[in-house]
Amino acid sequence: MNKKDTHKKVEETFKVLDTIDKVEVNHFFKHKVLQKIQAEKVEKKPVFSWFTLQLQLATLGIVLLLNIGTIFYAFNSSSQRDSSTSDIKTFAQEYSLQTDSSSILN
Structure with missing residues (x-):
């Protein structure tokens, strides 16, 4: 494919996007959906209730x-x-933990 064909396909794609009509939605739609979600929501009991x-x-x-x-x-x-x-x-004397020498290896 050359550049002209690619450019032509891109233009056609943009033209298709222009032909799409705007969807009209009831202004209560969001409220109804949120109510359904809330109704289906399962309440979890706290572990330490x-x-x-x-x-x-x-x-x-x-x-x-x-x-x-x-x-x-x-x-x-x-x-x-x-x-x-x-x-x-007293504890140190009873268990012979006290030493008079400065040596570490007693």
């Missing part, structure tokens, strides 16, 4: 209270610091 918002908030509150209590207990027991240090030393 029992874990409602109130239960989530209660769980969050309990976790926060436990965290606050733990932090308060850890930072406000200065007397425990001394005993925990001695407990660690």
